Amino acid sequence: MSFLQLKGVEKVFGEVRAIKGIDLTINKGEFIVFVGPSGCGKSTLLRMIAGLTDIDGGSVQLDGRDITHLPSSKRDLAMVFQSYALYPHMSVFDNMSFALRLANVDKAVIKQKVGHAAEILNLTKYLDRTPKELSGGQRQRVAIGRAIVRAPKVFLFDEPLSNLDAALRGQTRIEIAKLHRDLGATTIYVTHDQVEAMTLADRVVVLRDGAIEQVGSPLELYDKPANQFVAQFIGTPQMNVVDTAKLPELREVVGASHAPDGFIGVRPENVMVRPAGGGKLPARVELIESLGADTLIYTSVGHNGNGVQIVSRQAERTSLAPGDSVGLDIAPASFHLFDRQGHKVAAR
């Protein structure tokens, strides 16, 4: 059931078409993540939905209402900013109750709603403090609390975890996931971090240069990328994408003898490293990265110094060292084919 609908949404900055005719349907209660490289337009799109940036073409409908030209204050949306944007001169309580006070809500109701949100976010004992007396993680929770209190139709998050250190980021990510599970609110979340996209989203929207590359569940994007860009954007380490012209024998190895001229993609976890002499593809170890639970083996295939890099990922530790000769095997039916323009080609 469509709750938020974008139709042909456009944005132009001077000569540049920053957002190119976006069509998207979001259902009630969904957690949607906009992900993409810097400059792809994900924050711009979010701000257009929020009303902070004008929409130059197309329309946005929310719950049956056309909000395309409504000011932000009337759209019934709440936003959590990357910099938190807390009001520095107000206490935590006043920050969280600001919107309700503006709407002239009864004081007792305000107290109850703010108290409830503060409890969910463990902010109850900080209600009298001002933002500068809080840590980064606490400020971020106040920003989230400010949004929760309003019970808006849609929550908008603009890279909320970017300013936190890695440990706090992981922790807060889980808290946001739990919050969504408990509140069931429709959410749009912008990030450049694909780990956040994979773990938080019901559906992911991959954007590039102002256009949608693919929309789907995280695993759909992982297993069935629609094109080379999505294939290489999702997944760490990056999918191995090899030019068939540089390594023609790869076709036989992956089992795609009839693959046309273009690129072959194989994810690192589908590349197995065998001792020298074994495996279908001779290679030489360039680098080993031991991450503890995972081991990444960077190999170079081919001779004459024009080696093609293929990365393998395995759970076991290895005793291999740079310079060792090895053989590579590819798991059956695990390859992806792309043409020269980066479009997906069906395997025959």
Add this chain to the structure above:
Amino acid sequence: MKHISLVIRTLAAWIITLLIVFPLIWLVLTAFKTEQQAISVPPQLFFTPTLASFAEVNLRSDYLLFAKNSVITSFVSTILGLAIAAPAAYSMAFFRSPATRDILMWMLSTKMMPAVGALVPIYVMAQTAGMLDSLPALIIVFTLSNLPIMVWMLYSGFKDIPSDILEAARMDGANVWGEFLHVIRPLAMGTLASTGLLCLVLSWNEAFWALNLSSAKAGTLATLIASYSSPEGLFWAKLSAASLMAIAPIVVVGWFSQKQLVQGLTFGAVK
């Protein structure tokens, strides 16, 4: 060595301060003298103070009228100026366009022209409108004279407010007036106060336009002082008394608000 340089610096500071303050001190002393004492050579430092000059000033001219006019023109031009400058500064600080810098520079450039260059056109306009010797004319001219400085000061103060706080307020349901009332005003209070005070002081001291656009009815305290430099000669004691009565109120205001004035003039923002 350090001790000596400190002594020299202190001495230099005292000398400079005395040089600056001396005319004011002499003004105050002369105001309490009789005419005879005022023009005596060598100048008298010790004398019995008298209020005769003050009394005569009050008798000869209507001090209270001029004082009232000064107060009205200063306060109204300040309020009007803030009402115009604040929205202008808001739009320039938060909705920058390529033309913003040019507009600000142009505004500043208008202050570089001597006021006398605009005297004739403005006089003729006031005359045509039948507004010579009227308070509204003075208020308009004072407001317009001070606007460039006010816009600049408020612009600098507003610029320090992060724009995403205003966006957050917008998302929370504030319209433009709400943004100003709940976010900008508290955060830029220092700048607003010091801009207002500066405008107050500038308008109070504004003599050129007051003299040229007014005579009997709309004269301010500046004209009061000027009326004592007559062709018959300078009555030093009465002139000093009149001057003192004219500047006393604004010096008191300045004394109590010196912190805000300095802060505003050095573009210090409230953080």
